[in-house]
Amino acid sequence: MKxxxxxxxGNYKIDxxxxxxxxxxxxxxxxxxxxxxxxLPVKKALQYFGDELEQYFVKETSHV
Amino acid sequence: xxxxxxxxxxxxxxxxxxxxxxxxxxxxxxxxxPTLCDAPNLDPFGSCxxxxxxxxxxxxxxxKTFASCHTPVAEGQYIxxxxxNIQRLRKNIIELVLTDHPLDCLTCEVNGNCELQTxxxxxxxxxxxxxxxxxxxxxxxxxxxPYMVSDLSKCINCYRCVRACDEVQGQFVLSMAGRGFDSxxxxxxxxxxxxxALALVVALFASLxxxxxxxxxxxxxxxxxxxxxxxxxxxxxxx
Numbered sequence: 001m002k003x004x005x006x007x008x009x010g011n012y013k014i015d016x017x018x019x020x021x022x023x024x025x026x027x028x029x030x031x032x033x034x035x036x037x038x039x040l041p042v043k044k045a046l047q048y049f050g051d052e053l054e055q056y057f058v059k060e061t062s063h064v
Numbered sequence: 065x066x067x068x069x070x071x072x073x074x075x076x077x078x079x080x081x082x083x084x085x086x087x088x089x090x091x092x093x094x095x096x097x098p099t100l101c102d103a104p105n106l107d108p109f110g111s112c113x114x115x116x117x118x119x120x121x122x123x124x125x126x127x128k129t130f131a132s133c134h135t136p137v138a139e140g141q142y143i144x145x146x147x148x149n150i151q152r153l154r155k156n157i158i159e160l161v162l163t164d165h166p167l168d169c170l171t172c173e174v175n176g177n178c179e180l181q182t183x184x185x186x187x188x189x190x191x192x193x194x195x196x197x198x199x200x201x202x203x204x205x206x207x208x209x210p211y212m213v214s215d216l217s218k219c220i221n222c223y224r225c226v227r228a229c230d231e232v233q234g235q236f237v238l239s240m241a242g243r244g245f246d247s248x249x250x251x252x253x254x255x256x257x258x259x260x261a262l263a264l265v266v267a268l269f270a271s272l273x274x275x276x277x278x279x280x281x282x283x284x285x286x287x288x289x290x291x292x293x294x295x296x297x298x299x300x301x302x303x
Contacts, residue, residue, distance in 0.1 A: 012195075015193065018193045018194065021152070021156045021159075022156070022160075024152065024153070024156065025153060025156040025157060025160065028116070028129045028149065028153055029113040029116060029129070029153050029156075029157060030113075031110065031111070031113070
């Protein structure tokens with residue numbers, strides 16, 4: 001039983017470490033607060049709705 | 065009484081009005097902080113953020129990240145140029161730049177003489193983790209000019225060419241059109257090199273001397289006729 005997202009994106013899962021690096025770069029390296037502010041709702045969503053969202057993420061243990 | 069700021073917990077004297085990066089370069093060496101969009105003879109731009117450093121008000125205290133090219137140094141600041149946070153930031157910025165850059169170093173004409181390559185090696189990039197997405201790698205080379213080639217598939221949007229044409233030469237031939245992902249360098253009224261009012265070769269050489277080190281602008285003459293060394297000497301003496 002697939003949700004609509006799985007039907008469109010297939011089985012692609014987001015790499016957790018890469019995602020966190022991207023959020024960190026946006027927050028710390030952005031020129032203005034527009035970029036710096038974007039990670040906040042994403043982080044909060046992951047914090048409070050982590051149970052629902054973890055199915056879309058995968059923890060890669062190493063990148064060669 | 066001289067004013068002091070700290071670089072990696074060591075005190076150095078600061079000069080009035082200087083930026084953190086010129087303070088660091090003067091105190092601990094010219095290559096102490098890696099950069100991409102910074103260039104000598106151009107005003108700081110602050111777009112690449114590779115020169116970012118952590119600045120605290122007390123030793124090992126809570127810090128904030130600033131672009132060192134664009135931030136004046138102040139007395140009593142504790143500046144950290146190689147903290148874990150900064151290393152992570154620099155590596156991720158370069159990784160993002162490389163997602164929209166042809167990874168063909170081995171066949172590129174600036175291989176071995178490329179600032180992007182040097183900075184990527186310095187921050188420790190050996191792969192790009194992002195899955196393939198939209199990019200500008202299909203931009204075609206502009207071969208219309210008799211001795212200038214422009215390969216904007218390699219453009220990293222550092223703006224150095226635009227700034228050089230603006231600040232050094234005052235010709236304003238190059239500009240950036242579009243916004244965000246659609247940003248692209250344009251020549252003249254969005255024409256090719258051959259058509260724009262580039263009667264003055266020197267105008268382009270200002271941008272070449274900065275763009276040439278990322279491979280986005282190169283000299284046809286040199287590539288095709290390396291024996292024309294007299295021509296090359298004359299052209300380069302104008303830079």
